[in-house]
Amino acid sequence: MADSNWRVRAAGAADADALSLVASATFLDTYAGSLDGSDMVAHCAANNRPEKFAGWIADRSDAVTIAEIIPGFAPVGYAVLTSTVDLPVTPEPGDIELRRIYTLSRMRGSGLGPALMQHVLDDSARLSCRRILLGVWGENHRAHRFYERQGFTVVGTRQFRVGTVVHDDLVYARTVV
Structure with missing residues (x-):
């Protein structure tokens, strides 16, 4: 999918380094000022390694999407769908987890977020997910509004640790049509 200044595509093995970089950049961009800086850096170092993205890309039951700016194709967003659901909900056959979906804040209003979500929906359907x-x-109200506009509803809560602080999260679900 493309627009005048960005494109969205399936990530390949050669994209693991770019995904690692954009994952840390978007996490810092999203949460700077809301979470402790040293906790954020440690979280990114532990969770955004290229090897993690390479593993998801290599797994045929997962799907990784990268968004790039045009011209130059620098990464500005991404999404990760994983068949391993790590949420405190009763799993149903055909469930998949949208583990991550982020864009740099400069991309807000460009249509990139909805385009990434459409790619996620298409990948979910391709993977026969329901x-x-x-x-x-729980404090990311901008994300809540985005997911609700995309047809997601709250189905539970969880606790999520970033560094030494445990945060309360909402768990959302949406049927794949």
Whole structure:
């Protein structure tokens, strides 16, 4: 999918380094000022390694999407769908977790977020999934509004640790049509 200044595509093995970079950049961009800086850096170092993205890309039951700016194709967003659901909900056959979906804040209003979500929906259907689940920080009201506009509803809560602090998250679900 493309627009005048960005494109969204399936990530390949060669994208693991770019995904690692954009994952840390978007996490810091999203939460700077809301979470402790040293906790954020430690979280990114532990969870955004290229090897983690390479594993998801290599797994045929997962799907990774990268968003790039045009011209130059620098990464500005991404999404990760994983067949391993790690949320405190009763799993149903055909569930998949939207583990991550982020864009840099400069991309707000560009249509990139909805385009990434459409790619997620298309990948979920391609993988024969019936329901997408995701967890989001309870204080991230911008994300709540985005997911609700995309047809997600709250189905539970969880606790999520970043560094030494445990945060309350909402768990959302949406049927794949």
